[in-house]
Amino acid sequence: MTVAPASSVSLAAAAGGGSLLFRQLFDADTGTFTYLLADVASGEGLLIDSVFERHQRDLSLIQELGIRLVACLDTHAHADHVTGSWLMHEATGCAIGLAAAARAENVTTPLQHGDRVTFGSRHLQVRSTPGHTDGCITFVLDDQSMAFTGDALLVRGCGRCDFQQGNAHTLWASITEQIFTLPDSCLLYPGHDYTGRTVTSVAEEKAFNARLGGAATERDFVGHMQNMKLPHPHKIAEALPGNMRSGKPREAVPTAPGWAPLQRSYAGLPELPPSWVAEHRDQVTILDVRSSEEFDGPDGRVAGSLLIPLPELEARAAAIPADRPVVVVCHSGSRSALATQQLLKAGRARVANLRGGLSRWSDEGYPLDGAVTAGTAS
Incomplete structure (x- = not known):
């Protein structure tokens, strides 16, 4: 289903005249970033790492800009929030994209290393970056100017490795071989941040990431990750089962009859x-x-x-x-x-x-x- 934009604003104007529209959205409750990209010429777009409770916000932006959503993607099966992919699929007919290794239900586009997710004349390349979970993937824009790393690599940090198939040795290989091999200028957009940091770069993380930057070796990294002693995410009991259904509720969500189609x-x-x-x-x-x-x-x-x-x-x-x-x-x-x-x-x-x-x-x-x-x- 395609919904006409609520105003006469053009996608090109919203994108500042560029060929790519990019928006970074934030859920303060879980520290989660959601990303919207759209190819201006075609009007086709992608949503990355949506949050169930922020579905209406994201859908409203997509509708206002007149974007035809091709797919709602997740970088992994999250443990701290439930994805909004199923809701977005129901609202727009878009595909649901997640790593095949996650083995989640309701995924319409299971993703493998090397796949491309196309939107208009642009695409994201899928790079498998396990270690935080088996099903972690990083999405790299076609010109390698930006990448969406989920929880594999955060700003001056990385995802934990102590549950959900986590493995510090595997994460080290994923980051150093799949993310740090991108151009130094490539901007990296994380899945989360809790202190207001919104973006970093390959060069910055190579130099300053306390866990694996600078002169750190794999031995240093593994020693760090194995001694973090973090509490489990407080929403894990709800989030993991929900994400294994791609965000589809166990039962139909009752909707009270409204007085109008608001x-x-x-x-x-x-x-x-x-x-x-x-x-x-x-x-x-x-x-x-x-x-x-x-x-x-x-x-x-x-x-x-x-x-x-x-x-x-x-x-x-x-x-x-x-x-x-x-x-x-x-x-x-x-x-x-x-x-x-x-x-x-x-x-x-x-x-x-x-x-x-x-x-x-x-x-x-x-x-x-x-x-x-x-x-x-x-």
């Missing part, structure tokens, strides 16, 4: 498109938060809408009918976004912003009472 923007705001609001105008209160001058001005208004200017909203909130959902509108959707947030914080559960505001409403051909067009203006 979509969350990347900013986290519940929104509705003009088409749905136009079809259900008699079932909702349309709250206009512009000034009275704008409401009665040439831009017009939605028939039957309630006017409460934004500066007066807090004081007059009781005037909004409580027996109906509320769709908040303004010219562009900016002021109404703030009003929507205020109403949600005040405890109103059934409220949403009109995506794109009255400007988009008019552009899509829906009528506005009192609107003055160029042909009718005096």
Whole structure:
């Protein structure tokens, strides 16, 4: 399923005019990085190391940018969070990619060393980098300018080797033979960090990684890794079984019937498109938060809408009918976004912003009472 972008922004503009769009996302609860890449020319993209609880955030960004997701990939079967791959597969039809060695269920694209995952004219090369787990892989961009190392190599550290098929000798070989053989300038993006470090490079880790950089030998590395005495990840009992199902819940997730097909923007705001609001105008209160001058001005208004200017909203909130959902509108959707947030914080559960505001409403051909067009203006 491909969802049209919520605005007219082009992927090229979002990518700053480059040929590749790249976004690094973060889950503070588990210190996990998620990465989105897209080939600008084709609009095809990949998501790496998604987090189950951040599915809606990631999907909203993909939808807003109009990206056709080819695959949701994981660098390994994580022990500290559940992947969002299955949810993303259900939402977009994308492939689920994980190392074949992980032997997880619901994987549609089992990956081997040397495979390529293609998106548009670009691709990621799969390099097997076991040692943290048997199924760890590193994804290397086609021009070797960046690589996604998962937990095999972190910023000034590396993944632990004391459980889940871990082996320090194997990890040493993986890092030195598969990651440190990339160009020194290659940027390395880790699966996790807990102190705000977001990226490193091959040259930096060769020189400064305390476990295996500088003059460290395999003997030094193994001695370090075998004496770390770390506690197990606190989510391991939930995460490992979940990831062996590619994030598919054991039972269908019950969804309470909503009052409307709400979509969350990347900013986290519940929104509705003009088409749905136009079809259900008699079932909702349309709250206009512009000034009275704008409401009665040439831009017009939605028939039957309630006017409460934004500066007066807090004081007059009781005037909004409580027996109906509320769709908040303004010219562009900016002021109404703030009003929507205020109403949600005040405890109103059934409220949403009109995506794109009255400007988009008019552009899509829906009528506005009192609107003055160029042909009718005096």
